[in-house]
Amino acid sequence: MTHSTGLFPRNFRKTFPIVVRGEGSWLFSSDGTRFLDASGQAAVVSIGHGVAEIGRAMAEQSSQVAFAHTTQFHSAPAEKLAARLLALAPPNFRDGGRVYFTSGGSEASETAIKLVRQYHLEKGQPSRYRVVSRRQSYHGSTLGAMSISGNVARRAPYQPLLAEWGHIAPCFCYHCPFDKTFPQCHLACADDLDVHLSGKDSGTAAAFIFEPVVGATLGAVPPPDGYAARIAEICRKRGILLIADEVMTGMGRTGKPFAVEHWGIEPDLILTGKGIASGYAPLGAVLVSKRIVDALESGSGVFQHGFTYQAHPVATAAGNAVLDYIEQRNLFARVSPAGETLRAALASLASHKNVGDIRGLGLLLGVEFVKDKATREPFPKEENIAGRIRQAALAEKVLTYPTQGCVDGARGDHILLAPPFIISQQECALIANALQSALSKVFPP
Numbered sequence: 001m002t003h004s005t006g007l008f009p010r011n012f013r014k015t016f017p018i019v020v021r022g023e024g025s026w027l028f029s030s031d032g033t034r035f036l037d038a039s040g041q042a043a044v045v046s047i048g049h050g051v052a053e054i055g056r057a058m059a060e061q062s063s064q065v066a067f068a069h070t071t072q073f074h075s076a077p078a079e080k081l082a083a084r085l086l087a088l089a090p091p092n093f094r095d096g097g098r099v100y101f102t103s104g105g106s107e108a109s110e111t112a113i114k115l116v117r118q119y120h121l122e123k124g125q126p127s128r129y130r131v132v133s134r135r136q137s138y139h140g141s142t143l144g145a146m147s148i149s150g151n152v153a154r155r156a157p158y159q160p161l162l163a164e165w166g167h168i169a170p171c172f173c174y175h176c177p178f179d180k181t182f183p184q185c186h187l188a189c190a191d192d193l194d195v196h197l198s199g200k201d202s203g204t205a206a207a208f209i210f211e212p213v214v215g216a217t218l219g220a221v222p223p224p225d226g227y228a229a230r231i232a233e234i235c236r237k238r239g240i241l242l243i244a245d246e247v248m249t250g251m252g253r254t255g256k257p258f259a260v261e262h263w264g265i266e267p268d269l270i271l272t273g274k275g276i277a278s279g280y281a282p283l284g285a286v287l288v289s290k291r292i293v294d295a296l297e298s299g300s301g302v303f304q305h306g307f308t309y310q311a312h313p314v315a316t317a318a319g320n321a322v323l324d325y326i327e328q329r330n331l332f333a334r335v336s337p338a339g340e341t342l343r344a345a346l347a348s349l350a351s352h353k354n355v356g357d358i359r360g361l362g363l364l365l366g367v368e369f370v371k372d373k374a375t376r377e378p379f380p381k382e383e384n385i386a387g388r389i390r391q392a393a394l395a396e397k398v399l400t401y402p403t404q405g406c407v408d409g410a411r412g413d414h415i416l417l418a419p420p421f422i423i424s425q426q427e428c429a430l431i432a433n434a435l436q437s438a439l440s441k442v443f444p445p
Contacts, residue, residue, distance in 0.1 A: 022049025039401035043418035046275040057321035078311040088257040096290030101311040105247035105273035106140030108284040116207040122299035128206040136170040152409025190230035207241040212259035215248035219366030219414035228263035241268040251275035254362035255336035281318035345432035368414040378411040386413035392438035
């Protein structure tokens, strides 16, 4: 462990090992310690660490042209990757859709906000600007992205800086905000959007953004059957756009290229990042449906927005190399069976008196810890259960992604598991064993 004298850390009260090498599902620190990356480094790493082909592709592109500004040039790797992403997307993105490349998920959210606004301007509806989202959601750390996020803890310090555009109920059956049970609830959480859009400010709503499977904030929560379709129907009825935030769930993480495909819906915009380059380069993207492209192209023809490093040639070359690797090894098809293997390994945890729920889709799984299993009562925030589980698993050399606040923004502890798609059965067993050990330490008999 070492203290950095120059690097600004996320937490001044923690020390961090220096990572020197990655291989497959493992990371190695400077002192030789080997860590099993059960979280995919924040659900980023999909193909595994240390894949030499990706670095070679980036070096080859860099030796040809490393940078060209998009006000003057497009590049071959960006054009190629855009076409490949659109081919993986739902039908309404093909034959006329476009891709706007960014350097990550927060920039993708910011781009989507502006695209939504400009779409409504092009359509002669200047009153529409609000992007509605859900409580207990997360869409990025920049100010616009944080405004549409519903993560209480991450918003709190910056509240005076954030726009308030409206949040509806989360879709979270384990802790239903309406104290109902599916299917008798009749999807009350989806209908909350309709209620919101029927209010006095309905004419200012421009779009609704949601994570198809809620990632870090709730801990891998998929919706019940019918939820996504109901949300899409409400958006169409109310004349607003639908944005699927797939920064975490996209590029195969749930077993399909994009998670919305599990429910057969067609959003107007899809945000992706993290897995698009598997962490080998900073890269995100906004997939823009033909409907929106046509409005801008036949209208002003100009999108008043831009980043210096958008559609970066080396970053998009990395994205192409990662997609090559996935296709050559059929890794998208591997996700669902690997997820089932990991779920089976975790099944032994379910009988523990403080494990409330094991949930998720594909290789995006969450384990929630509760004080009372019968009532689903969470632990007090100050007990920091998720952090203690993380630390105890770290002692077993297994890396997890802990978060608090899944119940009400403050209380509620879970860890997120999102290992690389190449995770083996033996490695799944190691994850489960580390969590069993962590449970015994945090909750001694």
